[in-house]
Amino acid sequence: MSSSAWARWSAGGLLCLLCGSSWAGLMAESTRVVFEAGGAEQSLQLVNLNPYPVVVQAWVDDGHLESGPDAAGAAGAAVMPIPPIFRLNPKGQISLRLLATGVPLPVDRESLFWLNLYEIPPARTDLPADAQTLTVTLRTQMKVLMRPAKLPVSVEDLPEQLRFTLEQRTDGPRVRIDNASPYYATFRALELACAGAPAQPLAAEMVAPLTAETLALDSSPSCAVEQAEVRFLLVGDDGNPVAGKAALASSVSGS
Structure with a gap:
């Protein structure tokens, strides 16, 4: 499924009876990312545990499942993932860069955003030409916490x-x-x-x-x-x- 039981995920489609079941195989090294005060960049290691390559779209937003990379919540996010779209071969790894955008945030408390990893598998090429299929796309969400300086308690x-x-x-x-x-x-x-x-x-x-x-x-x-x-x-x-x-x-x- 996702990198952790605490990461949220949603399915963007269903497979037909001719297709096998599919679970998210894109795994992250941690369940959350914390930007300490003044931090400009963090990295997150990702690995594709699927036996097939995947294309991944990454964006940060306010966490609503109906939102996407072009939504207002993503446009005003405090973090930008680089690269926003990439391909990972089976067992392939990538270090996803997360850059702070500098948008104004509260200074008396943490702010929460969500990193979205939208995983798209390749199209099946071994099915009959008239087979009806739907591609399964999986979306994992992980917390991104922006932590200001000089908070009154640890x-x-x-x-x-x-x-x-x-x-x-x-x-x-x-x-x-x-x-x-x-x-x-x-x-x-x-x-x-x-x-x-x-x-x-x-x-x-x-x-x-x-x-x-x-x-x-x-x-x-x-x-x-x-x-x-x-x-x-x-x-x-x-x-x-x-x-x-x-x-x-x-x-x-x-x-």
Whole structure:
């Protein structure tokens, strides 16, 4: 599939019954790219693990799956990939250059963009002339984080900057996640735990800096709020998990 379970992908077509199944074989050395303050260029190693050559189109945008390299989101992106279109033979490698464009960005928090890798396989030449086929194209998306200088806390302090609050609403219990840090918090795993009871998984993907997200719970915690805790794994700059836990606070809110 993609270089990581955390990279997003979408299929641009389906194969007919005469064709075999296809999965993304374009692999990247990391799951994200981080531009530290003042960084003008980063590189990303890519390798084609497919048994066939592919043509790849690369662009950076705001992450909407319906957008493309000519969309407004791509035109205003803070990063430009070089080369934007290239061919990779089987087992071939390339160092994709990512250049900062210098567009103005917030100085009090990270900014998030998405690198798109649009993978086009070759046309089949071994099928009957009247065979009806659709070419499969695969699109992988990877985070590109622009990190300004002089942020008030270090990225290593991100786990301690997350606050979790139980809200008893009329439409059911929810957990509010407040990210008081200037960094994006990307969750690999998240659960609400009570002593002596199975942990309740929470479906969270990412919380932007200096914002909050609210998640619905299947049921209220089986213990008192002061006895509950939230355990989580964040995705670090290197793609590895960063473990953390926090006490669960309580509040009452309307629907």
